[in-house]
Amino acid sequence: MAKHLIETGDFTKHEIESLFCDAHSFGDGRFYRMLQERIIITLFFENSTRTKSSFEIAAKRLGAEIVHFDVSKSSTKKGESLADTIATLDAMRADIMILRHERDGVPRMLSKQVNCSVVNAGDGRFSHPTQALLDLFTLTKHFGNVDGKKIAIVGDIKNSRVANANITLLQRFGMDVTLVAPDYFLPKTDLQTTQNIEEVIDSVDAIMSLRTQQERHEKSTNYRLDEYAKKYCLTKKLIGDRDLIILHPGPVNRNIDIDDELLLDPRCKVLEQVKNGVDIRMAVLKKLILG
Numbered sequence: 001m002a003k004h005l006i007e008t009g010d011f012t013k014h015e016i017e018s019l020f021c022d023a024h025s026f027g028d029g030r031f032y033r034m035l036q037e038r039i040i041i042t043l044f045f046e047n048s049t050r051t052k053s054s055f056e057i058a059a060k061r062l063g064a065e066i067v068h069f070d071v072s073k074s075s076t077k078k079g080e081s082l083a084d085t086i087a088t089l090d091a092m093r094a095d096i097m098i099l100r101h102e103r104d105g106v107p108r109m110l111s112k113q114v115n116c117s118v119v120n121a122g123d124g125r126f127s128h129p130t131q132a133l134l135d136l137f138t139l140t141k142h143f144g145n146v147d148g149k150k151i152a153i154v155g156d157i158k159n160s161r162v163a164n165a166n167i168t169l170l171q172r173f174g175m176d177v178t179l180v181a182p183d184y185f186l187p188k189t190d191l192q193t194t195q196n197i198e199e200v201i202d203s204v205d206a207i208m209s210l211r212t213q214q215e216r217h218e219k220s221t222n223y224r225l226d227e228y229a230k231k232y233c234l235t236k237k238l239i240g241d242r243d244l245i246i247l248h249p250g251p252v253n254r255n256i257d258i259d260d261e262l263l264l265d266p267r268c269k270v271l272e273q274v275k276n277g278v279d280i281r282m283a284v285l286k287k288l289i290l291g
């Protein structure tokens, strides 16, 4: 049976550690042709810049052929059900489908109906496993061992699949996670929470900032973005000379999530996350296809 990556729990800790070993060796930026004559299809029902191009570059660096399913020109616009579209593509014998969808649970559901592997590239508010893996990989590269390190996740946690995926994964690797957000962005949780970032800033080793997921807000989510930014934007002034690192999955809303000045600071790892993302996705594609 084909193996899937729908949430990080689909891989054991040992499997994740060996992914990280592979990702380290792919970090040299070279081409490895180990997936020649393999077909990878991407299906993005939601917008994407980095995840889609990162998978594409990962596939090309492994020598695979990649096909992009163009949702806007497809038969899903002619009334075909998503399950039938997926069955059609599966019948063309792809090795992997990489799927992003606005509804929670769609990749898991479709993975049960196909012969190929399915990779979840983000579904609704539920999960985004390759993002969480690349975030953990970035933290591991910086700290060595992350066990016992403290991280604050700041922003629209309630609507973020990145936060949801990271909360589970980072805790599994021993990190202490605190959520920092106004009450309208806080999910129900057993974790430590605060509305005031200054309460935790002296005790954390890393801060993960998140975009406000406006496309997922109900009309009743009534807040002023400028008021939000005043309290939750990470600024150079707020961070001072503290010894900590800043992560953000992108896309960054400048001066709302992180200010211009801090984005240029070497403690801000946004572009390193992007680089690590390609290496992690190469390792994931290799694992799912070659085992």
Ligand code: NCD
Binding pocket: 050, 051, 122, 128, 131, 161, 162, 210, 211, 249, 250, 251
């Ligand atoms: C995220 C996503 O789409 O879930 N972006 C990404 O994949 N790096 C986060 C976001 O859109 O805010």
